[in-house]
């Protein structure tokens with residue numbers, strides 16, 4: 001008899017690796033009688049990634065973006081036979097023996113966890129593409145610690161620049177921030193940085209400093225914001241330029257040192273030797289106070305190791321079938337950024353996949369995953385944004401959009417574009433309501449009001 005259907009059977013052992021969007025949605029749905037659930041992650045909190053860009057410049061506090069995991073696991077435990085959290089790094093999956101080998105975060109102790117069903121939701125990590133110097137010298141924007149580190153670096157550079165006031169070249173270096181990657185992460189960060197410079201740095205350090213801040217957004221492709229319609233990407237670019245951001249498309253970061261980055265015209269993958277030599281000859285080095293690496297993501301070591309052991313050849317993630325089961329296994333699922341499921345690596349996809357797998361485990365029935373895309377939103381700092389949303393079909397369905405001045409976009413013209421303040425309000429309303437707890441909603445609401453009334457934080461949190 002199966003534990004999913006027989007209440008007297010031994011509880012089914014479910015191991016979930018990760019504590020992000022995919023893992024949490026799976027946990028919430030699979031919590032049911034006769035399930036014994038273990039969540040394994042080195043991170044004792046759920047991180048609300050859409051808030052990372054604004055926490056890096058002190059618009060909000062990290063408390064609003066981090067949800068303590070134990071509270072979420074406790075709530076799942078009330079519906080299941082048991083649910084526990086183990087703070088550890090999963091290192092290896094033994095598919096035949098149905099075991100996960102992990103190492104505890106605190107003292108590196110080895111653990112072995114057996115499972116009946118395993119959910120791999122370990123996400124991804126920043127991709128450096130092997131570019132020299134990135135790993136050692138760049139800042140990232142992936143985890144809460146990255147955001148705190150970036151905030152501290154910006155404030156430290158401002159203090160140094162304010163103290164120097166004579167050595168002009170050094171001030172300009174300290175106040176130059178290069179953001180590599182014109183995807184949604186890089187664009188949202190560049191917009192927040194520009195607001196921070198114009199409003200808060202000007203107010204606290206004076207315009208002598210704020211006007212010398214330079215923000216360079218570097219994108220290798222001919223345009224920024226690939227997931228958005230070109231018209232919307234252009235609106236975003238114009239907005240950034242109007243805020244003084246130097247947007248350099250068709251330009252790639254090719255080399256990084258502690259205080260400078262080398263930028264060169266991008267080369268196509270199949271570039272000839274001559275084209276590569278010409279690009280290298282046109283390369284220029286920019287001295288910089290901070291380089292933020294927002295150039296995309298790649299698979300984690302655990303994922304690569306498992307994909308390799310299963311004979312999978314694409315190392316960008318775990319290949320799954322239409323039910324999200326890892327190909328070559330009978331009880332391992334991969335969801336979110338860790339999976340190669342044919343969908344974009346977004347929180348929207350990760351949480352829908354988590355819910356799907358949670359239900360499948362709860363009911364003991366695998367079924368085809370179908371993604372429902374609600375649209376894409378990108379925040380462009382204070383009072384600005386872009387949104388590309390699916391317009392429901394129907395004779396009167398476009399009226400609201402017309403009222404918002406929403407243009408038709410998308411391949412089939414079935415999406416609507418909203419820009420400016422309405423898009424900003426949509427972004428804030430959506431992300432505020434989607435927070436996981438009332439406590440985080442109160443905290444975030446408070447942060448936004450405080451930033452509006454008193455400006456952003458310009459001191460490092462103690």
Ligand code: FAD
Nearest residue numbers: 018019020021022043049090122123336337345346347348
């Ligand atoms: P994650 O959320 O990254 O979670 C992975 C979890 O696995 C983490 O808890 C991690 O600690 C844990 N883990 C890592 N290694 C191991 C291991 N070895 N063993 C056990 N656990 C491990 N998407 C949107 O749809 N909208 C947005 O507005 C948006 N904004 C974003 C802003 C930023 C700055 C970033 C970086 C991303 C943003 N995304 C957004 C993308 C979105 O955050 C990701 O697609 C999403 O986090 C993927 O969810 P996940 O659960 O697969 O991975």
Ligand code: NAD
Nearest residue numbers: 181182183184185218219220221252253295296345377378
């Ligand atoms: P991305 O992969 O979407 O963008 C990275 C960009 O960096 C690409 O445009 C790439 O061409 C560029 N790049 C790579 N190497 C480069 C180099 N050496 N020099 C210059 N440019 C280089 O990564 P992301 O922006 O971090 O987004 C990751 C995922 O998270 C995406 O799926 C995205 O949609 C999602 N996300 C969504 C939102 C949102 O919905 N508001 C916000 C952030 C992230």
